[in-house]
Amino acid sequence: MRTAxxxxxxxxxxxxxxxxxLGPNVVLFLCFTFAPMLFGLGVSFFSWNMIEPPRFVALGNYLQFxxxxxxxxxxxxxxxxxxxGALPASILIPLGLAVLLDKGVKGTGLFRSIYFLPLVASAVAASTIFKWVYAKDFGVLNQVTGIFGIPRQDWLFDERLVIPSLIVVAxxxxxxxxxILYLAxxxxxxxxxYEAARIDGAGAWSQFRHVTWPMVTPTTFFVLVITSINLxxxxxxMINVMTQGNPLNASNILVFNIWRTAFVYFQMGYASAMAYILFLVVLAFTAVQFVLQRRWVHY
Structure with a gap:
């Protein structure tokens, strides 16, 4: 009895x-995440500009979208x-660089310091720098391309070039x-x-295809999910600092359009509805990835 x-x-x-x-974290989560989510869901069924009283429109905001x-x-x-456009490069480039770093090629020590820069720089600061890089008249990119006789481009105000330019930054x-994830x-x-593969006569590409790639597919799946959600x-x-959706909405993506609808046009109900539509899109896209991963991920 005493033991029990x-x-x-x-x-x-x-x-x-x-x-x-856990208590303080749970309280903060309920107050600053869960409660606003429920409030936003409720607001999505109303037409509300924060000045006049809310007017119930049922699914009107969703139908409007x-x-x-x-x-x-x-x-x-x-x-x-x-x-x-950004997702494949955000996976393949880090994978290739991680393979080189793992092999211990020359210059990896310096490169390890360089590739951390985007991680420690704030998104606003990095976007501001790239806005200067892309500037038409005095931007570094046009100065470099001008050396090779390439005409100056208005990278952020050309409808054809703005999304590719933003993809590079992203x-x-x-x-x-x-x-870091791939290196781990x-x-x-x-x-x-690798030693067994070399004994069997496998070259670098064969080793990557038959050894490296199958072993890193779980990490690739994780990178795919978190990168797609983050994008x-x-x-x-990045959009707010560099283009604000210009030119002529050519760089206006859903997450920026939600903010502009809410805090520029003050259509809170419609913005909340779009936010939940984006949530459902992210959820569906992630669910599809979880279903398809059974075909190519090796655990």
Whole structure:
């Protein structure tokens, strides 16, 4: 009986310690994340400009996005172009660089310091620098291309060039974290597998294809999920600093359009509805990735 009582007391003590450490985080989550999410869901069923009383419109805001907003097609197309354009490079470039770093090629010590720069620089600061780089008259990029006789381009105010220019910045910002993830995965690959492959006559490409790639597919899946989510919802700072959706909404993606609808046009209900539509898009895109990963991820 005494043993059972002592175990029960120990169990209660563990629960008290757990509540002590988790309680503040749970309270903050409920107050600053969960409650605003519920509030936003409620607001999405109203027409509200923060001045006049809210007016209940049921699913009107959601229907407006799909049938009544002339910008919907443009914004969705821009978002798809941006995400699908940046996603492959955000995975393949870090993977290639991580393989080189793992092999210990010359200059890796210096490069390890350089590739951390995007990780420690704030998104606003990095976007401001790239805005200067892309400037038409005095930008570094046009100065360099001018040496080779290439005419100056208005990189951020040309409808054809603005999304590709933003993709370059987005990829640059996401390379460091993905390199770190891939390096951790590569260091977990048993070296005996490479030795066995070399004994069998496998070259560098064969070793990568039959040893490295299968072993890093779980990490690739993780990188794919977090990078796609980050591109869809984490690119607001870059768009806001560099283009603000210009020219003529050519760089207006969904996450920026939500902010502009809410805090420039003060259509809080419609902005909340778009936010939940974006949430459902991210959820569906992630679910599809989880279904398809069974075909190519090796655990």
């Amino acid at each position: 009582a002592s175990k029960s007391a120990l169990h209660r003590r563990d629960w008290l310690w757990a509540l002590l450490f 799909f049938t009544g907003d002339p910008l919907t097609g443009k914004v969705v197309g821009n978002s798809a172009y941006f995400v699908l 990829v640059w910002q996401r390379i460091p974290l993905n390199i 995965a590569l260091q977990g690959v048993p070296r005996q597998l 869809m919802i984490g690119s607001f700072d």
